Amino acid sequence: MKMVAPTPGTFAFRMPEIPEIPSMEWNGSMLPGGQPRMGIDAEDLSGQLGAFFGAPDGEGILVRDVNSGSPAEKAGVKAGDVIISLNGERIRSAGELREKLAAKREDKDRTVKLGVLRNKSEVSLTVELPAPAAHTKRLVSRRTSI
Numbered sequence: 548m549k550m551v552a553p554t555p556g557t558f559a560f561r562m563p564e565i566p567e568i569p570s571m572e573w574n575g576s577m578l579p580g581g582q583p584r585m586g587i588d589a590e591d592l593s594g595q596l597g598a599f600f601g602a603p604d605g606e607g608i609l610v611r612d613v614n615s616g617s618p619a620e621k622a623g624v625k626a627g628d629v630i631i632s633l634n635g636e637r638i639r640s641a642g643e644l645r646e647k648l649a650a651k652r653e654d655k656d657r658t659v660k661l662g663v664l665r666n667k668s669e670v671s672l673t674v675e676l677p678a679p680a681a682h683t684k685r686l687v688s689r690r691t692s693i
Contacts, residue, residue, distance in 0.1 A: 585648070585674055586617020587624060587693050591640045600629045601667035606639040607631045608693075610663075622674040624663065631669070632662030644693055651676060 588611045597605030608630040613620045632638055633647050651659060657676040662669060 584617075585619040585624070585676070585693050586614035587619045588612040588614075589630070589641050589644075589693055592629060597629075601664050602629050602631055603637070604639075607664065608638060608641050608644060618674050618676055622661070622672045624661065624672060624674070625665065627665070628670075629664040630661055631664055632660075634660050635662070641693055648676070648693070 589608045592607045592609050610628045661672045
């Protein structure tokens with residue numbers, strides 16, 4: 548710790564040592580704790596915007612971006628797709644999708660079927676999720692990545 552010498556009319560304080568920040572290298576396919584990651588940036592749809600895309604009840608997940616080389620890209624997911632189901636179960640939010648992907652973490656069958664709307668027509672895509680890694684670190688941000 549560094550000690551700052553006081554001068555008249557001021558006070559002294561100690562500056563704590565800042566620990567070294569671990570490397571943020573990341574393979575693009577796993578979340579912390581080994582959760583499968585499809586490799587998309589997405590946002591929840593609701594109301595008029597959801598209806599515009601043709602989502603049932605105006606709810607779904609709009610794919611904003613697909614990461615290069617990701618499981619989603621390999622399966623044919625495109626920016627502008629709206630995810631509405633996973634393995635035949637209705638998906639209404641990114642949180643629901645994350646929960647269902649986390650449940651697949653220990654499954655031997657790493658394949659999931661996505662129901663997506665593309666140009667208001669339903670398309671079925673098969674995504675092969677990555678196997679769990681022993682330990683992966685990721686920088687946490689407000690951006691929704693799945």
